[in-house]
Amino acid sequence: MTVHDVKHAASDSARLEAVGGRLSRVDGPAKITGAARYAVEQQLEGLAHAVLVDSTIAAGKVVSIETQAAKAARGVIAVLTPDTIMKLSVASDWFGNPLAPQRTFCPLARDVTYCGQHIAVVIAETFEQAVSAAALVMADYDQAPALVELGDGTAGEIISIEGMTKEWGNAQAALAEAPVHLSAVYNTQRSAHAAIEPHGLIARWEGDRLTIWEPSQWLDGMARTYAEWFGIPFENVRLVSPYIGGGFGSKALALAHSAVAAAAAKMLGRPVKLMLTRSQNFTSYGGRATTRQTIDLGADKAGRIQSIIHRGVSEVSLEGMWVEAVGSITSIMYDTPNFSSRQDVVRLNTVLPNPKRAPGENPSAFGIECAIDELAHELGLDPLEIRLINYAEQDPHAKKAWSTRQLREAFAVGAEAFGWAKRSPAPRSMRAGHQLIGWGVAAGAYPVQRAHGEAVVKIMFDGSVEVESSSIDMGQGTYTILAQTAAETLGVPVSQVSVKLGDSHFARAGVTGGSRLAGIMTGAVHKAASQALDELIGLALSDPRLPFHGLQANTLAVKDGRIGSPRGDGPELSIAELMSMLGRDRIEAKGDTLPAGTTAEERYKNYTTIAMSIPHTEGDYSRHSWCAHFVEVKVDEDFGTVRVSRVVSALDSGRLYNPKLAESQWKGGIIMGIGEALLEEGIVDRRHGRTVNSNFADYMLPTNADIPDIQTISVGIPDPHSSALGGKGVGELGIVGVAPAIANAVFHATGKRVRDLPITLEKLI
Template sequence: MTAIIGAGIDRVDAALKVTGSANYPNDVAYPGLAHAALVRATVAAGRIRAIDTSAAEAAPGVLTVITHLTAPRLDRGPMTLLGPSPPAPIQDDRILHHGQHVAIVVADSPERARHAASLVRVEYETVKALLDLDDPRAEVTANPWNLDTDRGDVAAGFAAADVVVEGTYTTPDNTNNPLGLMSTVAIWHGDSLTVHDSTQWPHNVRTSLAKIFKVPESGIRVLAPYVGGGFGAGLRMWPHVILTVLAAREVGRPVKLVLTRPEMFTSVGHRPHSVMRFKLGATRDGRLMAIDADGVSPVAMEDDDYEPVSLCAATAYGCSHVRTRDRQVRLNIPCPGSMRAPAEGQGNFGLESAVDELAHALGMDPLELRLRNFAQADPESGLPWSSNALRECYRLGAERFGWSRRTPQPGSMREGRWLIGYGMAAVSYPAYQVPCQARASLHRDGSAFVRSAATDIGTGTYTVMTQLAAESLGLDVSRVRFDLGDSDMPYSPQAGGSGLTGALGNAVHLACRRLVGDVLDLVRDDANSPLRGMKLDDVTVDQGRVHRVGIPEQGEAYSDILARHGVEELSADGRSIPPRSEDLGMAVAGAFGAKFVEVRVDPDLGLLRVARVVSAIDGGRVLNEKTATSQIVGGTVGGISQAMFEDTATDRETGRIANATFGDYLIPVNADIPDIDVIFVGEPDPATPIGTKGVGEVGLVGLAAAIANAVHHATGRRIRTLPITIDQLML
């Protein structure tokens, strides 16, 4: 075997991106391309009393204006792996949230489309919007996805506890803001359809459009070879995609729609705000006796996104008595959706802040408290973990960070005018994997082509799958081409949930192994081959050759075998199956980690600076250390942003998002980000053939709690509401 896996090679798509040659959806052009613009509701609840499109229709270059009065009836999209599809757009006169699409205008240029959209006049009959979780008029659903947990006897656990802490923790709406504006280009060819879309899941777009427009899936092709980020915004097929496809059918021309930045805030989901209550009880020596957690978050009026923010408490620690409860409240808000580390990003902030409060109440080092409650086995099933290097994350992360220098008393560490704080948080992110398919082909020249309908949203999928295929086939990376982002390729699930690398990687590995087996089948009865009669277990691959294990000279090159047998191309398919705990006799483990943070606080000005971050991560087998490190660094930046900056501000009277631009929505800049140290620990996870765990989500989780805990250590102030702002810190 070669030694390609693990090496931090440069991204194979880097040159295309830095030279501007990578073709993103908003780069796509067709002859006769028309452009679309949206008209959005300016109220949060009510009905459209009248809509006047005459001025827009008369504007130069306008091809059509589609409203609920002229749009055909469309079915809702199908149930997906991530839940129901969002409702179809402009189907009636109801207004369910501010910014809802009420019309789409198509013109011969983007400028003319936007101008015409501004001419559409809408009159509304308004009602008082539901915008507050505590509004007594709102519909509340308990345990909507049946994920609430009960373990042991929580009341008895608290009765046996010496120390009990309880707190309420809140997180605000955050909005996915990938740098690339999400865009769609649609073109009909008779009854066939091609769509270029900023999606993280091409097959979902194809399946959804087939149901909505009543056309066969075989007649739809969805292309997303490059996506300008996503962070979860591209996991669902949003209404603007449907409108673009509808507009293209209506005008008989290809149509492009590029969302504006303000439209991104109301069109492609957001992390919903949450209110969480965590109650923890422990013995005097730090043994957790009971955990009780409740969470509530909003959902849109006709949507079913769900974020069980309390659920993380069920498996984070070895505690015998645990109860978690989650509720949803229907409000007049845009549809929420996944944003990097959904549910865990919010829930971990509450849980790990509460654990820190418990450590302080016990007079115990926060790291020691977590070590004493390490879950030796999966707390829910009782099965041993397939792998769990969290203890090693604690140990190596603390050593690298210098945790032993921490003095226990809040406010006891200082450097000049700055108060110094050390904080930490434990992280566990659940395993997630679904079936995936890939196809691998060998060409007569000895090169390989591997493909699957996955997407690469910046995570490095092109690169790590090229590496994996190269190692599995014994080829140099330069001899392997990996392609993705095309729904005509073998099925792939979404790029999200930290599940794609495992699902796709296992499928690629199996496809390549079968391909080598097919090569051996060619020479099974070949008297001229030194590999005659050999099986997969008898051989290994290296430098473009198949040879007997331990005997490199007893083998031959792929190119020679294919040429001798007159084969131009040989292909094999691989299909990965998610591991099941009940089959393995062990709990399939996700990623684990420990986050250590140093902050500095100016008590007079209320300034907060993050000085250092150390992330120790158990991510199983790391396929590319450079791209994996980049994932943790990017997640760390997102975690700092969640802790200190991001807050989608909705006016509680009108439902309008008040800061829907990069001028008003705060995100960190380079000067806000400190040195970020990343350590990978642990071994390949035996639950899957390639031994990986996802690291895309775990990089963000824990940063908000670690920063808040560090602020408490620096100042003595316990921050339970994100983001942490100047007014909370002025002493």
């Protein structure tokens, strides 16, 4: 190998390891070899095992619970019911507001509001003993009629969410005057998070100090909840979650089963492990809510939209509130002078829904992107052309400029890569033997959610670097991009950087959700690393024992772990040699992105609530990530079976901190979109309110055989208005718009419009 080859290889390695490089996940080997220890894999002395007993009705009261047989079973330590479990204090919600007027909270229910609600728990020496004894617990109920579906004539209380009403112009009058009208109803069904790793935890008390090992997307927020439940200082709670096997929004909050385990551990004076069964992972916490949207479009004959009227409704539980905001995309995608959108929720006997990947935006895109496709067909326009005709040059609702919006570029690049120009416009006009071929397009967006984070960076005596943060990695690559950020800022190889995450006693971080972690935490690590580097160089220049003494600050730099002149014409030392000469075992810096003058109370609120999140329309710009999906489907003409055969997606997530990981996240979202469009549906027995397909055999998810070639193309440019390093949200974006692109392709293939997801065989034949 020549000197030129060596320099070229070193240059390639530096590009790979820097921010923007395609470095493979640094935590990959640990996960592949099994060295990565997940939260509930801890082995603790004296560990007891808890198994929950759930209600078998959806509405009514628990009259009595027979526990004697269970208590007498081998290995059983205790059986707890609503009457015997300790009462907890009511915790505040994720905004920091009180959840309920009552003063106490019982995590085991006597008043049943959904099927699968926890009513008792058995704790035994082994898991098998707890499972066996739990089967002996018998409950007697006073059952009431259950409200289980949005379409029920007996549906529960309808609540209008006034804060989500959006109005401008005169939508009703403009619709009446428009030459072309379109009105349709679009439905999406209840869907589950279906993460490979089930929910569960280990709880251990040491005096008034509580340690929780639990998969968590928000360690500091969940630690706050535990502290409030048990009335102990926030600092007394430690939550540990080094790795997470999927969350998609479901692992951001401490839930009823969490409280049960922690309460049982306190009552028994020994650590308790509680794992939800696979079936309980469908009923113990909510998935994406069922939604229904009515969309009315008015347009002129050239295809320009004159009016959009949107009415949305989603399901919610009898207790608590979660709104699947189905109007969120509708108001920003297309330019219209007249707009009206309103959102309702309907209370049903269901578990409280949870955020699931792109909550609100995903079903919202299904409605508007199918509707505009229908409008294009009505007018004889190409579905891509009508989107460009109505392209919004600024945020139609906020009336602000986009920070960056590469959606026009996404349409152009995606169409070229897909071969859209070869599309035959008439439905049922493209085929291959018995296969009807359809091509569909849809767009999507996701707001840039911002907040503040902090990180600690340590330059160690041996030249290695440590990064610490209570942020987490649930597969999106946090370990890797933070290592890249620190390595680039400090001028050291990535191999010398170790990242420690998933401990609430580390530097604070907010919730990992809304595709905001990367933008926040790369900024925090960059700031901390910059401070550590400045201190290192300052010490090198100021210490008279060192060869750099008396030089100017800008004459020193660190490259490949060595400090010296950037021009290479002076003395040079490795960081380890420098630290040894300084007599230092470490240089430590904490960096955060909080505004100057932030109070201690504001700092606490920033990390433990979402009350200080920064609106995506704050200031002069409206900030969003954007995407355009081009999809090919093949529909068997005889059997009506649908297969997605090709996907090309062009996406604008700003600057990509690691394109390899970003592409993986995009593809993961697209795969979830395929599942949503063709397979996923939580089926509820109307008679009893029970979820009947609460398992991986009956709840249909896409497998490798269902997924075609997926091509993702980045069209983003750095967006300095959205994050410190120019990135925008990645993880949530990919799913938005996939389902309508598939539905539109199915229409093009068959001539039949399916407005109710999932698109199944019986809806086509």
